[in-house]
Amino acid sequence: MNIIEIKGLKKDYPLGDTIVPALRGVDLDVAEGDFMSIIGPSGSGKTTLLNVIGCIDSATAGAVRVGERDITALTDRQITEIRLNKIGFIFQTFNLIPVLDVIENIEFPLLLMKSSAAEARGRADKLIEEVGLREYAAHRPAELSGGQRQRVAIARALVTNPDIVLADEPTANLDSVTGASILELMRRMNELEKTTFIFSTHDANVLKYARRIVKIKDGLIEKEPAPA
Amino acid sequence: MNLILTIAWRNILRHKGKSLVIGVILFTGAFLMTVGNGVISGMAAGIEKNIIDGFMGDLVLISDAQKSDNILLPMMGASIEPVTAYREIKGILAAQPYVKRFLPVGKNLAMVLDESTTAPGYAYLLGADFGEYRKMFPDNFTVLEGSYPAPGERALLVPTFARDEFYDFYNIWFLPAGGRVVKENLKKEALANFPTLNLSTSVVMMGMTSGLNTTNDIRFPVTGINRYGALNQIFGHFCLVDIESYRECLGYFTAADMAAQVPREEKKLLELEGSDLDSMFGGEEMIVSTAKKAPKLKAEAPKEAKLAGDGVYNAVFIKLNEGEDYGKALKELNKALAGKGVRAVTWNKASGPIGGMALIIKGALFLFVMLLFCVAVIIIVNTLTMAALERAPEIGMMRAIGAQKTFIAGMFLGETAVLSAVFGGLGVLAGIAAVKIIPLLKINTKNDMLQLLYGGNFFNPLLSLPDIALTALQLLFVTVVAALYPMRVAVNITPLDAVSRD
Ligand SMILES: Nc1ncnc2c1ncn2[C@@H]1O[C@H](COP(=O)(O)OP(=O)(O)OP(=O)(O)O)[C@@H](O)[C@H]1O
Numbered sequence A: 001m002n003i004i005e006i007k008g009l010k011k012d013y014p015l016g017d018t019i020v021p022a023l024r025g026v027d028l029d030v031a032e033g034d035f036m037s038i039i040g041p042s043g044s045g046k047t048t049l050l051n052v053i054g055c056i057d058s059a060t061a062g063a064v065r066v067g068e069r070d071i072t073a074l075t076d077r078q079i080t081e082i083r084l085n086k087i088g089f090i091f092q093t094f095n096l097i098p099v100l101d102v103i104e105n106i107e108f109p110l111l112l113m114k115s116s117a118a119e120a121r122g123r124a125d126k127l128i129e130e131v132g133l134r135e136y137a138a139h140r141p142a143e144l145s146g147g148q149r150q151r152v153a154i155a156r157a158l159v160t161n162p163d164i165v166l167a168d169e170p171t172a173n174l175d176s177v178t179g180a181s182i183l184e185l186m187r188r189m190n191e192l193e194k195t196t197f198i199f200s201t202h203d204a205n206v207l208k209y210a211r212r213i214v215k216i217k218d219g220l221i222e223k224e225p226a227p228a
Numbered sequence B: 001m002n003l004i005l006t007i008a009w010r011n012i013l014r015h016k017g018k019s020l021v022i023g024v025i026l027f028t029g030a031f032l033m034t035v036g037n038g039v040i041s042g043m044a045a046g047i048e049k050n051i052i053d054g055f056m057g058d059l060v061l062i063s064d065a066q067k068s069d070n071i072l073l074p075m076m077g078a079s080i081e082p083v084t085a086y087r088e089i090k091g092i093l094a095a096q097p098y099v100k101r102f103l104p105v106g107k108n109l110a111m112v113l114d115e116s117t118t119a120p121g122y123a124y125l126l127g128a129d130f131g132e133y134r135k136m137f138p139d140n141f142t143v144l145e146g147s148y149p150a151p152g153e154r155a156l157l158v159p160t161f162a163r164d165e166f167y168d169f170y171n172i173w174f175l176p177a178g179g180r181v182v183k184e185n186l187k188k189e190a191l192a193n194f195p196t197l198n199l200s201t202s203v204v205m206m207g208m209t210s211g212l213n214t215t216n217d218i219r220f221p222v223t224g225i226n227r228y229g230a231l232n233q234i235f236g237h238f239c240l241v242d243i244e245s246y247r248e249c250l251g252y253f254t255a256a257d258m259a260a261q262v263p264r265e266e267k268k269l270l271e272l273e274g275s276d277l278d279s280m281f282g283g284e285e286m287i288v289s290t291a292k293k294a295p296k297l298k299a300e301a302p303k304e305a306k307l308a309g310d311g312v313y314n315a316v317f318i319k320l321n322e323g324e325d326y327g328k329a330l331k332e333l334n335k336a337l338a339g340k341g342v343r344a345v346t347w348n349k350a351s352g353p354i355g356g357m358a359l360i361i362k363g364a365l366f367l368f369v370m371l372l373f374c375v376a377v378i379i380i381v382n383t384l385t386m387a388a389l390e391r392a393p394e395i396g397m398m399r400a401i402g403a404q405k406t407f408i409a410g411m412f413l414g415e416t417a418v419l420s421a422v423f424g425g426l427g428v429l430a431g432i433a434a435v436k437i438i439p440l441l442k443i444n445t446k447n448d449m450l451q452l453l454y455g456g457n458f459f460n461p462l463l464s465l466p467d468i469a470l471t472a473l474q475l476l477f478v479t480v481v482a483a484l485y486p487m488r489v490a491v492n493i494t495p496l497d498a499v500s501r502d
């Protein structure tokens, strides 16, 4: 079953008097539980595509279905609900809440969902274990390395049991060894939690972790090679 | 809610400098507001106490013909209508259980006559029986020079405040008869001119009334210089004079007139439209002098005066028993006095704008603090808006992972609310502490201007619950107003702001 179905997705950015077509008619289906990588040259539209799927940017034209819902015409409140309940984000720049410690950062989305404190802590405890940061539970993000922060971000993205986890160049700010370990962890979590992962990357080294690779160029998906 | 407050609180600690700036502003505003309110409440209470205990009692009876209730310092020096049925009123007052004590007085303006000045000056006269006056207001003033007059004595007490004013106006320094210049009591300017000081031991005054009767100019011997213990700046306008001389000066009938001080030919019954003179003036004849056109100094005042007894007054000052309800007492008193041509009013009304002075100053303080808070709001808005923009990636990330706009708004409001509760609360507490401590220091003053601010001779600020509530409300208002714009900025940060694109 497909968790994401995209048909004829276009995204134009106005730039002065002209418009920049970032996506020019993308068709893409993503199967549930997939571990998929989007690659392409700089400016090809990777970030734009992930942002539209992740409901943090809107489509100019086309249909985007995430889970059961078409997300192209929703109110801010509804869109935010979808981001909270269906999607997990891992950012290139880690983006944790500086005043919360590791465990609090992980449980933050659950508290936004109005889960009880005990429930949230239980689930966060499980995930902090899985990303190997148990002894850092009481540390603030500023006291962690880049790789550790990205682990926290992974745990936070998974804590709500989302349908999809999106990661736009999650390893770009990490050295290659750490980047590889992060991808390994994501892959493991994908198998453990059965969550669909989509990540973009420049780095050919991390591509080996992907189960499926989608190439994008000038705002269009290139024909995929036959599955390996 | 818990989460919002946790984040708000930790953000405050994280951005200590910014929080401190906002905190200090809120603390200062709340502190000033609280102390200011305390000072003004203390002033109002002081003025109330000093007017009641030291000048006019709780309630004042005035003539029904009197238009304005304000008889203390009426507008344009308007004259006070006479109260004529005191003989009957006296009995009624004495029969009221809630009335503790009462004192009939004459109270009007007199023109001070002096050959050397063309422009006339004025003084307020308060006429009363000295014995009765002292029983009513035992320690309200001290006699600095001369002596406290004996009951029935013809006498004039000039307060230091009035003496200073006379000096400014007439360049005359008044002394009690037989007294000597007391240097410590000299006004600064007078002290500079000490060797050439123009001294006088008597003053000529002519009563001022609104044309019903003609008044007389009387030479009063100054028998003493007094100083009110509190509020000399207000009470010091009034020269205390024996009621007999007062009536003479105002042209009210006096017993002394009966003793043929004024030739029979110069007297004539005053024609009053259809009213019965006997009842109007307590059964006594009203005789006025008509011969006088240009005021000229009389050779001397009557020597042996007799008390006019239950003659004409302008007001009756009434003290009520401790804790008596004004509304109830007023109602009962006015009922008991129906048809006697008088009405009872509260001290507050009778003292006119002086009673309301505290309210005006309170309003001014409110405006001042609001102005202060306006500046505070501008600084806080600036600081918070900058904070919102600085935290755009963080806020955008929160939005991206599912925080609603209301959550972001709550976080900002929470931050401001915590700051305002903590620092504003501390400011209010510090203000309350200051207001409680100041009276213990027993700060007192003889300075007339400071006495006005203190509401008496002691600096006794006090705070009521409504004052504190008002401050809290103002703080709340400032908090909400200050948080509004930064909140808008923060709420409009989009998830896209979390994703860095170069
Ligand atoms: N906010 C914007 N306004 C105008 N043009 C934009 C905006 N965002 C993206 N673009 C343009 O859209 C195109 C796609 O950009 P996008 O960021 O999706 O590419 P990308 O594949 O993520 O590139 P990179 O590998 O450098 O991150 C580019 O030509 C970019 O210049």
Ligand SMILES: [Mg+2]
Binding pocket: A046, A047, A048, A168
């Ligand atoms: Mg990109």
